[in-house]
Amino acid sequence: MTQARKAVVLLSGGLDSATCLAIAKNEGFTPLALSFRYGQRHSVELEAARRVAKAMGAARHSIAEIDLRAFGGSALTDDIAVPKDRVEAEMEADGIPITYVPARNTIFLSYALALAEVEQAQDIYIGVNAVDYSGYPDCRPDFIAAFQAMANLATKAAVADGRKLTVHTPLIDLTKAEIIRTGLKLGVDYGLTITCYDPTPEGHACGRCDSCHLRLKGFAEAGIADPAPYVYRP
């Protein structure tokens, strides 16, 4: 009997990363979930990550403490207001959203790389998406490819032991509706996930931030009702 290969899966507790975890599992990996407490306003996100990791049978769920607040620079970690009720044109006109966190995916993937080396895993899954998040440089294919190239020069595992690393981005070209349909086929319970930039302490989504708008639009396009709790539905 061969043991399933392990894969580190970055898990935020949101819709995308939950789908990513289901895909990693479906592709034959034993998922090791990795989340971050990084001074984000919404630690309800981490509760969602715990629920998702448990429900989907992750072999391990590590939560790394990092503190990006000391550096500043984003609506998700500073006291800048999260924009509400913007139409898509306004989001796009921005280019790079106010919710951008400096070097966030670089830092997240670096931790994933460390965990992968310790766990002798050669695969990392990250739920980045270049369709809805084209404004985030660190959600694009060329960034992911450059990270993978760097990672394969960075560790004892890759350089001395020949265990090359692959960064998987199964959602990168999918629309929100396609992500939702994929997840539902694989048994994801989206009622456990939270995607909102500004949820209530009880974990209810605001229904009005860019992230809520994208999510609700995705469910509408997929022809399915979003099972997550909302304070307000437009």
Place this chain on the structure above:
Amino acid sequence: MTQARKAVVLLSGGLDSATCLAIAKNEGFTPLALSFRYGQRHSVELEAARRVAKAMGAARHSIAEIDLRAFGGSALTDDIAVPKDRVEAEMEADGIPITYVPARNTIFLSYALALAEVEQAQDIYIGVNAVDYSGYPDCRPDFIAAFQAMANLATKAAVADGRKLTVHTPLIDLTKAEIIRTGLKLGVDYGLTITCYDPTPEGHACGRCDSCHLRLKGFAEAGIADPAPYVYRP
């Protein structure tokens, strides 16, 4: 009057990074020092970093809390004994030293990248050395080049605003004696630094770990007495 450009300098409190800070300053940058509390045994290292940053006039000294202990995998963060009194042949035979920390420089540089973006700095200094630390993959030129390439696809600063990032490694090809001579010319007080893998709580170096051996050999080759306090000198 033009303002001096800022550079993020990774500062451990050791001999190499203190020299690196002096070089950044000498090359015309306003240094922003960045250190890490990462579950290392020796937090006396951070005291040394504070002394060095202050003595050398860093414009800012940030200490980021990260926790690599949760992942395990190194003598510097685990309960594995630090090897003592090894001769050089033994260190070299190892290939990759027991004190290797998974993905450490990748994580450190990722934080430096975030701080650089927030501070609008385009330069990072890291005191890696490929002469004495050839066994660490993340101290080698090809790793640094790959990190820089990745960084220039990772941030809003680089991608949208055209502020490209350079990772400087001024010590990479120097012997320990050359590093010491360079630092002395630039006024580094090596009595403030600590390099030991296993210092006493008071900050005295053990004189017997690989790092102490390399440092003392460097001072001997430079023909200078090491001003740092030691419990034991071989």
